Amino acid sequence: MKKLLLGLAAAGLGVVLALGTVNAAEEAHNAAEPTHFPIKEPEEMQWSFAGPFGHYDKQQLQRGLKIYKEVCSACHSMHMVAFRSLEELGYSEAQVKAFAAEYEVQDGPNAEGEMFTRKALPSDYFPSPFPNAQAAAAANNGAAPPDFSLIAKARAVERGFPRFITDIATQYQEGGPDYIHALLTGYGETPPEGMQIPEGTHYNPHFISAKSLAMAQPLQDGQVTYDDGAPQTLSQYSQDIAAFLMWAAEPHLEERKKTGFRVMVFLILFAGLVYVAKRRIWADVEH
């Protein structure tokens, strides 16, 4: 077994050296005409839900919900998130009911065969700002704003070598929120000299698939009023909405990590017991 592990380590080292050479050679690219995106890597932020004991900060999620409601929801749908799940943000049943009632949803057909609109119930999902993807695209220069239900898991900047290996040890799973924060705070820079920015798009070196995107800077300092005393800055807004979107994409994250801890404790204790049993059973046999 020791030999096997040693061999594996040697094999791994060989690969590391080979990959290092290739990586370095591919790294160089032109500043004005970049071919790899994003141009700038996202900054790694501190998230309450990172790590083995991560949990959502309910205050932060409530602030994020406010931003989504007041700013993002004008263009971005979130059709997989039901109002009822907002109770997980610390709201009471009555508060959720009142929150849902602020929205109108289509229902029907009724007994007369007519579709009708009514106030949303907790069992309804966030209504979409556009009736369909075509309408969304038509109203937004041809680029339909993506749905937000899963966006925090659907975006992640490639980590590259060797971080994709160290990420296993650090349990890094926050590529989505880091990216969202980086994108929202990444506007306003002047593009490098000689770079052509297509008309109707906005330069953002953090955008994952091009040098510019159709969405203009959506959040500015002081735009959303917080009532819990949190700073009303772009950086704070970006973190709050990113955390909220992570919750929207992975509502069972806390439950998962809590269950994981119990499973790990059990498995490690069980492994110890099985190992002791194995030692005793094999004690009289040389092998």
Place this chain on the structure above:
Amino acid sequence: MSGGHSSYTPGTGIEKWIDARLPLPRLVYDSFVAYPVPRNLNYAYAFGGILAIMLVSQILTGVVLAMHYAADVGLAFNSVEKIMRDVNSGWLLRYLHSNGASMFFLAVYVHIFRGLYYGSYKAPRELLWILGVIILLLMMATAFMGYVLPWGQMSFWGATVITGFFTAFPVIGDPIQQLLLGGFAVDNPTLNRFFSLHYLLPFMIAGVVVLHVWALHVTGQTNPTGIEVKSKTDTVAFTPYATVKDAFGMVIFFILFAYFVFYLPNYMGHPDNYIQADSLKTPAHIVPEWYFLPFYAMLRAITFNIGPINSKLGGVLTMFGSIAILFIVPWLDTSKIRSAVYRPWYKLFFWLFVANAIMLGWLGSRPAEGLYTLFSQLGTAYYFGFFIVLMPLLGLIETPRRLPNSITEAVLAKTRSGGQPAGVAAAPETRA
């Protein structure tokens, strides 16, 4: 079984009654209790058991997931998200199933490397090895079709690319592709037949596993020395010795499995698969799941035409060939010595093969351009060179180390003396 005659003696009247009619308890006793295994097996031999339990885990989680899944292009993506959000413990089932596939492949690759290292494919175990390669092929088909089911962007485009391989074959290519797809492009009929087959194939795997274990129990297990069992002292009873050792290996493997399920559930997946499939938007880089990456790298390494074979067909043949060549490994290896422990040169080239496979995996995730292509070509050359050139050649020119006379001698030499014979010292089966 290899140990000779059945040693099962029914104790009670009920056991005698059953044994006279359907001797299933006898079969279980002879196969998993009294069955003799070499006493020097190390933890690399635990992966067979780990794979069996992973197959069971995948089938159990899969059956429950199928109760909530809707195989329709309009519903599939949302039904998976319903599982993640609203089904009780649905997130756990789905993460167990998706990460379980990765763990299954991790285990099967270790299992195959173990076989290559200790020469487990050599006579009289050729059929055992070939059945294993068939299981690998079935696993690959199952995993590929399972990845299509969530109907994300990578599901859709992966299916488009992989079924597109078949069009490389002249004449029969297009009809095969249309049969696979149920049409001219990946669409609802594709999803439906993939779901049907994804549910069917695991049971076919289970069937071949039965044959695989049967063949194993006829020939008996190999061991790190590669010397056949010669006397009773070479072996121990499967239960409790191998059972408890395998159980420990399984629990350790579960710790790794649980670590990914609970803390890194999306590490092995691709973010694009959380975007619903869109036939009008091609992802920037279409990459398969990590366990297909070495084969994907070899597919893309063929960027040149070879005579009448264009680069596309050449790539597809190379990729299929990389699995097909495993079928003839028992006849490519000319060495009379089984275990790499006593073959210094084979051992070196074996570990290079492992490093090369990992490198190919990484290259498969890179865009096919520049130096990446060159390295992929070198890696592909070594992959095939290992089987076609090194395996036959080394057996003829290599001077093996001295073999111990028996498993018992090897074990005793290792545990009793500090100054061991060179060959025995190299044995990797250190005390676990």
